[in-house]
Amino acid sequence: DSGVTQTPKHLITATGQRVTLRCSPRSGDLSVYWYQQSLDQGLQFLIQYYNGEERAKGNILERFSAQQFPDLHSELNLSSLELGDSALYFCASSKDLASPGNEQFFGPGTRLTVL
Amino acid sequence: LAKTTQPISMDSYEGQEVNITCSHNNIATNDYITWYQQFPSQGPRFIIQGYKTKVTNEVASLFIPADRKSSTLSLPRVSLSDTAVYYCLPLRAAPISGAGSYQLTFGKGTKLSVIP
Numbered sequence: 001d002s003g004v005t006q007t008p009k010h011l012i013t014a015t016g017q018r019v020t021l022r023c024s025p026r027s028g029d030l031s032v033y034w035y036q037q038s039l040d041q042g043l044q045f046l047i048q049y050y051n052g053e054e055r056a057k058g059n060i061l062e063r064f065s066a067q068q069f070p071d072l073h074s075e076l077n078l079s080s081l082e083l084g085d086s087a088l089y090f091c092a093s094s095k096d097l098a099s100p101g102n103e104q105f106f107g108p109g110t111r112l113t114v115l
Numbered sequence: 116l117a118k119t120t121q122p123i124s125m126d127s128y129e130g131q132e133v134n135i136t137c138s139h140n141n142i143a144t145n146d147y148i149t150w151y152q153q154f155p156s157q158g159p160r161f162i163i164q165g166y167k168t169k170v171t172n173e174v175a176s177l178f179i180p181a182d183r184k185s186s187t188l189s190l191p192r193v194s195l196s197d198t199a200v201y202y203c204l205p206l207r208a209a210p211i212s213g214a215g216s217y218q219l220t221f222g223k224g225t226k227l228s229v230i231p
Contacts, residue, residue: 002158033219042223043159043202058219090158100147100166100206104219106158 003027004107006091012113018079021110025072025093031055032074033094033104034066038087049074050097081114088112119203124226133190135225137203140184146205148179148186153200153224163188164206193229200224 003026013019025032034046036059045058049068060066063081068074078085088111092104120138127133139148147166151159163170165177165186176189190197202224 002160004158035221043153043221045219045221048219056219088156092158100149100164103149103161103164104159106160109156109158111156 002105002107004091004093004105006107006110008110009108010111010113012115013081014115015081015083017081017114018077019081019112021076021078021089021091021112023074023076023091023093023107025074025091026105029093029095029105030072031094031097031102032068032072033092034060034074034076035090035092036087037090037109038084043090046076055097078112083114086112086114119205119220119222121201121203121222121225123223124228126228126230127193128230129194130192133193133197133227135188135190135201135203135227136185137188138185139203139205142183142205143207146207148177148183149204149206150175150177150188151202151204151221153202159202159221162201193227195229195231198227198229200226
């Protein structure tokens with residue numbers, strides 16, 4: 001158990017819908033990261049927040065957005081869902097910015113299925 | 116951004132030593148090499164990290180030559196439970212102050228299959 005929690009574990013929805021994935025980082029961690037993992041794309045970095053502020057952006061679509069709240073939990077919002085958005089979505093956290101010595105701890109993931 | 120190249124897959128028998136090499140030709144001076152392990156349907160887990168020469172912990176060893184253009188993760192005496200995907204990730208030291216932007220590129224990793 002990494003100490004990072006994600007809810008829900010599974011999510012099944014239809015195309016065009018909007019969903020929210022939630023992540024609670026490890027106690028004391030200020031950075032939260034979101035990743036998408038689909039079968040053919042590997043692990044893709046989406047976005048990072050540090051102490052409530054967006055810090056880095058990766059391959060995140062405009063239909064996707066995220067935020068980190070004052071209690072440091074984070075939410076990833078996915079809208080206008082398409083079949084290709086079906087994937088495992090991981091949240092990770094680290095004490096500080098991702099850097100040597102500040103390893104990322106990953107949550108168990110949320111499996112999103114878009115029908 | 117340093118781009119990495121790893122073999123897509125590797126097979127090994129139980130009890131053997133496995134070496135997985137990652138190529139990172141354009142690695143930056145302040146990049147560290149970090150390796151993660153991922154089991155099916157689980158999040159990746161940190162294994163080891165190094166800057167140069169050799170680093171060893173209870174799980175693995177990491178060899179980085181002087182030119183730092185590649186690194187080799189060495190898993191001694193693998194068991195069936197080591198079957199997983201292994202990712203090589205150059206990680207840059209974060210800026211001390213100011214807004215920084217950096218990518219965290221895991222790539223597709225190396226799928227290691229351990230055979231009984």
